[in-house]
Amino acid sequence: xxxxxxxLPVGFEEILPPAARHAEQVRRRLLDLLDAWGYDLVMPxxxxxxxxxxxxxxxxxxxxxxxxxxxxxxxxxxxxxxxxPQAARIDAHYLRRDTPVRxxxxxxxxxxRPDEFGGAREPWQIGAELFGQSGARADTEVLRLMLALLExxxxxxxxxxxxxxxxxxxxxxxARMDGITxxxxxxxxxxxxxxxxxxxxxxxxxxxxLERHLRALIDLHGGAAELEAAEAALADANPDVKAxxxxxxxxxxxxxxxxxGLEWHFDLAELSGYGYHTGVVFSAFVAGYGQAIAQGGRYxxxxxxxxxxxxxxxxxxxxxxxxxxxxxxxxxxxxxLAPCCDDVRLRDAVRAxxxxxxxxxxxLSEEAEHGRDMGCDRELVQQDGRxxxxxxx
Numbered sequence: 143x144x145x146x147x148x149x150l151p152v153g154f155e156e157i158l159p160p161a162a163r164h165a166e167q168v169r170r171r172l173l174d175l176l177d178a179w180g181y182d183l184v185m186p187x188x189x190x191x192x193x194x195x196x197x198x199x200x201x202x203x204x205x206x207x208x209x210x211x212x213x214x215x216x217x218x219x220x221x222x223x224x225x226x227p228q229a230a231r232i233d234a235h236y237l238r239r240d241t242p243v244r245x246x247x248x249x250x251x252x253x254x255r256p257d258e259f260g261g262a263r264e265p266w267q268i269g270a271e272l273f274g275q276s277g278a279r280a281d282t283e284v285l286r287l288m289l290a291l292l293e294x295x296x297x298x299x300x301x302x303x304x305x306x307x308x309x310x311x312x313x314x315x316x317a318r319m320d321g322i323t324x325x326x327x328x329x330x331x332x333x334x335x336x337x338x339x340x341x342x343x344x345x346x347x348x349x350x351x352l353e354r355h356l357r358a359l360i361d362l363h364g365g366a367a368e369l370e371a372a373e374a375a376l377a378d379a380n381p382d383v384k385a386x387x388x389x390x391x392x393x394x395x396x397x398x399x400x401x402x403g404l405e406w407h408f409d410l411a412e413l414s415g416y417g418y419h420t421g422v423v424f425s426a427f428v429a430g431y432g433q434a435i436a437q438g439g440r441y442x443x444x445x446x447x448x449x450x451x452x453x454x455x456x457x458x459x460x461x462x463x464x465x466x467x468x469x470x471x472x473x474x475x476x477x478x479l480a481p482c483c484d485d486v487r488l489r490d491a492v493r494a495x496x497x498x499x500x501x502x503x504x505x506l507s508e509e510a511e512h513g514r515d516m517g518c519d520r521e522l523v524q525q526d527g528r529x530x531x532x533x534x535x
Contacts, residue, residue, distance in 0.1 A: 153256050153263030164472035165465055168295060169248060172268060172461070175294050179287055181246035181270045186228035188250065192220040197227060197447040202417065206253040221252040225267050226456060227444065233273040234448035242274040248461060258433055262462055269438070269458030273445070276453035278392035281422045281440060285397050288436050288457040289404070292426055295464045297435070301405040301427040304394060305412040307419045307439070308386035309376070313356050316380050317348055327356070331411040334360055355379050363409040369394065372410055386421070393422055418444055421455070431467060435459060477501035478531055479518035482508055491522060491529040 150156065157165055173183065191212075196204050208221040222228060229245050237243055248268040256263050270287055272280050285302075292300060310331070314324045323342065330338035339360055343353050355376055362372045369391060376383055390408075398404060412423065414437075421440030428435055438457025445452045480492050482505040495502050503516050522529050 151263075153253075153261065155262070155264075160474050161465075161472040163475055164470065165461070168465060169266075169268075169461060172291055172294060173246070173248060175291060176246040176270055176287070179244070179270075179283075179290075181244040181287075184229060184232055184245050184247050185249065186222070186225060186232065186247065188252070189219050189221055190228065192218045194231060195220045195222055195227060197231075197444070206255060208252055208254055223251050223253045224458075225249065225251060225269065226271065226441075226458065229271045229456070230273070230444045230454060231448050233271070233454075234445040234450035234452060238450065239274070242272060242280075244270065244272050246270040262460070265463065266461035267458050268461045269456060271454060271456035273452045273454045275455075276440075276442065278389045278396070278422075280453070281389070281393045281455050282396040284438060284455045284457055285393060285422075285424050286400055288424070288426065288438055288459075289397070289401050291459070292436055292464075296468045296470070297428055297464075299403065299405075299429060301407065301429075302397075302424060303407045303409060303412060303427065303434070304390065304422065304424045305409045306386045306390040306422050307413055308389075308421050309383050309410050310359060310413060311420070312380055312382035312386060313352065313359075315382075317346060317352055317356065319346070328413050331359055332413055334411065336360060351378060355383070359411045363411060364407065366394075366406055366408070368408045372408070390422060424457075428467065435463060435467065474517050475501055476519040477503055477517065479516050479521040479534065480504045481522065482506060485529075488522065488524075488529050495522075495531070 177183070189210075192207070192209060195207060203223055206223040208223075210219050210221070211217070212219050225247050229247060233239075233243050233245065246269065248266065250264050251267045253263045253265070268291070270284065270291075272284055285304075289300065289302075310328065314327070319327070323346070327339065327342045330342060339357060343356060346353075348356070358372075358375045362368060362375065364371075369387075373387055373391075376387065394406065394408075398406070413419075414423065414425075418441045419439045420442045423437075423439035425434035425437040427433075436457055436459035438455070440453075440455040442453045443451065444454060478495055478500055480488060480502055492502050492504065502522075503518055505516065519534055520531050521534050523532050524530075525532075
């Protein structure tokens with residue numbers, strides 16, 4: 143007989159008391175923040191038909207999605223690996239408002255493979271999406287909200303990577319690349335492989351100016367001064383490139399004014415999520431951890447597949463990861479121990495304490511009351527005919 147039947151699959155874990163209580167307190171605090179910014183909570187299902195889950199999000203999410211067959215219809219379903227497409231479906235198909243829509247969510251997503259070695263395959267995705275508004279002001283709001291959420295979760299000294307997918311998209315359109323070449327050059331730029339970039343550009347026979355612009359992207363990364371260098375290097379680029387750089391600069395300046403102490407890194411070759419991102423992209427990092435702890439950006443095309451193309455920008459983070467990185471001591475809940483006693487006034491006292499927000503545990507026997515640690519730091523005792531809360535000795 144196997145003795146390891148209690149083991150969980152790799153990448154899945156459970157949270158036990160008192161850490162689970164602490165996690166729920168943080169979750170509520172973050173949802174309160176999102177609500178204070180005007181973002182309405184949605185609760186999409188964990189399972190949907192596969193074509194809905196993967197609409198507009200590219201091949202990468204397909205590889206991360208667990209698939210199963212619906213025994214009622216025979217159709218292929220998936221366990222969601224990302225809540226963003228579900229939020230886009232809700233905005234486009236159910237809400238159908240003409241005004242901007244702000245949605246937020248928190249819940250588990252399930253992935254076939256972790257994002258990093260030893261990582262979780264069941265992140266708790268928390269995030270926010272703003273639909274129906276284009277431009278730098280909307281991008282600024284969402285980036286500021288992401289930073290506010292991280293600060294509320296207890297993080298400081300944040301480092302922000304920011305770029306704009308529209309710069310490369312505009313140059314690729316001007317170069318009239320086929321889809322395969324555009325993806326190959328995109329991959330080479332992300333890996334900063336100068337040899338591959340030169341080889342691809344050499345085979346395209348582009349105008350000297352356009353080839354210079356594309357080749358420059360590999361070097362346009364660094365601090366705030368690098369944004370000025372990008373503007374200079376691309377000064378004679380097409381209008382769409384200049385518009386993208388203008389949006390990027392506007393977002394950076396607005397967020398930098400609102401959040402002191404941020405470290406910025408600009409990168410025009412940072413094209414993560416290129417399959418669906420269309421504009422500003424950003425990620426937040428914290429010292430001592432090599433991966434982004436939150437990321438987001440603009441993705442204007444995703445709603446089209448649901449019958450309504452709307453501008454969209456959002457961000458998400460893994461609440462499990464945020465809790466793990468903070469590594470705060472989860473203290474026992476404490477509470478009031480009520481003795482095992484059939485007394486009307488005792489029941490009234492217990493009811494009043496619970497109504498006031500106290501945690502009250504009722505002992506089930508005399509032995510439990512005196513001989514077992516119930517996790518309570520206070521107790522109800524009868525003094526002068528009244529039930530009174532006193533500190534346990």
